[in-house]
Amino acid sequence: MTHDLIVVGGGPAGATCARKAVQLGLDVLLLEKAHHPRRKACAGYVTLRVRDQLDFDFSSVVEREQCGLRLFSPSGLVVENTREETTGFTVRREDFDYLLIKKAEEAGAEVLQGVKVVDVSEESDGVIVTTDDGSYRGGFLAGADGVNSTIARKTGIKPRWQDDEVVLCMEASVPMDPSDIERIFGGPNNRILTEIHFGALPHGYGWAFAKKEEISLGFGALISELKDLKGVWKTFVSDFEKRNGVKCDLSEVTAARVPLSGFIENTCSKKIMLIGDAAGCVSPVTGEGIYYSIESGKIAAEVTKEMLSGISGVSTRTYHRRCRDAFGKDLGVAKFLAGMMFHSIKSMELVCQMAHDDDVMNDYTFDMIMGLKSSKQSRNRMVKRMLRMHPLKAVRMVL
Numbered sequence: 111m112t113h114d115l116i117v118v119g120g121g122p123a124g125a126t127c128a129r130k131a132v133q134l135g136l137d138v139l140l141l142e143k144a145h146h147p148r149r150k151a152c153a154g155y156v157t158l159r160v161r162d163q164l165d166f167d168f169s170s171v172v173e174r175e176q177c178g179l180r181l182f183s184p185s186g187l188v189v190e191n192t193r194e195e196t197t198g199f200t201v202r203r204e205d206f207d208y209l210l211i212k213k214a215e216e217a218g219a220e221v222l223q224g225v226k227v228v229d230v231s232e233e234s235d236g237v238i239v240t241t242d243d244g245s246y247r248g249g250f251l252a253g254a255d256g257v258n259s260t261i262a263r264k265t266g267i268k269p270r271w272q273d274d275e276v277v278l279c280m281e282a283s284v285p286m287d288p289s290d291i292e293r294i295f296g297g298p299n300n301r302i303l304t305e306i307h308f309g310a311l312p313h314g315y316g317w318a319f320a321k322k323e324e325i326s327l328g329f330g331a332l333i334s335e336l337k338d339l340k341g342v343w344k345t346f347v348s349d350f351e352k353r354n355g356v357k358c359d360l361s362e363v364t365a366a367r368v369p370l371s372g373f374i375e376n377t378c379s380k381k382i383m384l385i386g387d388a389a390g391c392v393s394p395v396t397g398e399g400i401y402y403s404i405e406s407g408k409i410a411a412e413v414t415k416e417m418l419s420g421i422s423g424v425s426t427r428t429y430h431r432r433c434r435d436a437f438g439k440d441l442g443v444a445k446f447l448a449g450m451m452f453h454s455i456k457s458m459e460l461v462c463q464m465a466h467d468d469d470v471m472n473d474y475t476f477d478m479i480m481g482l483k484s485s486k487q488s489r490n491r492m493v494k495r496m497l498r499m500h501p502l503k504a505v506r507m508v509l
């Protein structure tokens with residue numbers, strides 16, 4: 111049997127693509143190598159725009175509502191920004207992704223879990239997907255299998271990531287008593303503040319995101335900048351423990367990669383589209399990927415529907431162009447911002463100093479980190495403000 115669309119990978123990109131495609135009337139098969147609920151190394155920060163883009167209520171998997179951020183500079187300066195309103199949410203990815211895959215199934219997608227895709231071939235009338243449990247035919251394929259995508263490699267669309275395109279992270283889910291969580295992260299109205307730590311390495315930062323009974327503790331940096339990640343990680347954790355008077359159980363620690371090149375130059379062949387992390391749909395400045403993965407999944411489903419309906423001029427390149435226009439260009443701006451802010455420890459310190467000394471800059475910086483404004487909006491107003499109010503620091507940042 112030939113499916114209209116085969117989706118490889120059941121993370122946010124794949125699950126959304128499958129759900130949207132069946133809603134558009136397509137016959138969809140989703141292949142996922144793990145069994146949900148499965149662990150995924152992630153801070154689990156979900157921005158407000160993710161809530162707005164989902165067509166269902168996800169409050170059942172929200173762990174905490176966030177109302178601001180606490181930023182630690184390389185020299186130890188602490189800069190805070192707290193809001194009256196909710197600025198984002200935290201989730202456990204095992205729960206969030208499980209909900210998304212159930213929503214795809216409920217909508218009518220056929221979901222096979224525990225099936226690993228090992229190869230794919232493209233023919234004039236569709237694709238043949240080979241798994242460790244047989245092969246499947248489809249008209250089109252969406253490669254949603256993450257940063258280590260087999261589809262990207264086997265098709266040659268993105269054979270490998272360069273060291274300056276990928277961050278390597280250490281991430282741990284650390285169980286914690288809710289009373290400790292509230293003491294360390296508590297903000298107004300029963301909501302939480304998130305911690306971001308600059309320093310240790312250029313093009314890298316640490317984080318602590320609170321859930322109900324655990325926190326995500328992590329540190330990552332571009333592979334090209336990495337020196338002694340394990341040593342940096344050890345110091346980061348022990349500083350956290352000393353500052354907060356807690357002991358962290360690190361039995362759930364994972365090393366994972368995040369693509370930070372921005373939307374990649376080519377994401378498709380004639381019948382195949384890469385979506386989500388496989389296509390670099392992550393903000394190079396914040397590491398936010400869930401929103402862009404979902405968006406790319408939706409666009410891939412819509413374009414597949416149009417291709418199968420025979421709408422003239424529509425091809426997989428249409429998918430690429432629509433993603434580029436919807437968010438790819440903004441990820442390019444995010445890459446510029448990341449280059450400016452993170453290229454040295456000194457520039458990271460200057461960013462924190464400006465946010466500390468200037469309330470307007472403080473709001474601009476935190477709006478960007480919390481994903482409340484697009485990268486383009488952030489760049490325009492931050493650069494203007496820096497040039498007007500902090501010209502010497504602006505010059506020092508780029509030197």
Ligand SMILES: Cc1cc2nc3c(=O)[nH]c(=O)nc-3n(C[C@H](O)[C@H](O)[C@H](O)COP(=O)(O)OP(=O)(O)OC[C@H]3O[C@@H](n4cnc5c(N)ncnc54)[C@H](O)[C@@H]3O)c2cc1C
Nearest residue numbers: 119121122123143152153154155227255256386387399400
């Ligand atoms: C440490 C860390 C922290 C992060 N924190 C955040 C955050 O707080 N907020 C945010 O927005 N983003 C965050 N991100 C980024 C975010 O996790 C990703 O952008 C997002 O998960 C991408 O979704 P995806 O569906 O493309 O890929 P994934 O979520 O990686 O899903 C890919 C799926 O494909 C499956 N798969 C892989 N290979 C195969 C195969 N051969 N056959 C079948 N199935 C396969 C995998 O099992 C997996 O389920 C973080 C990433 C990391 C590593």
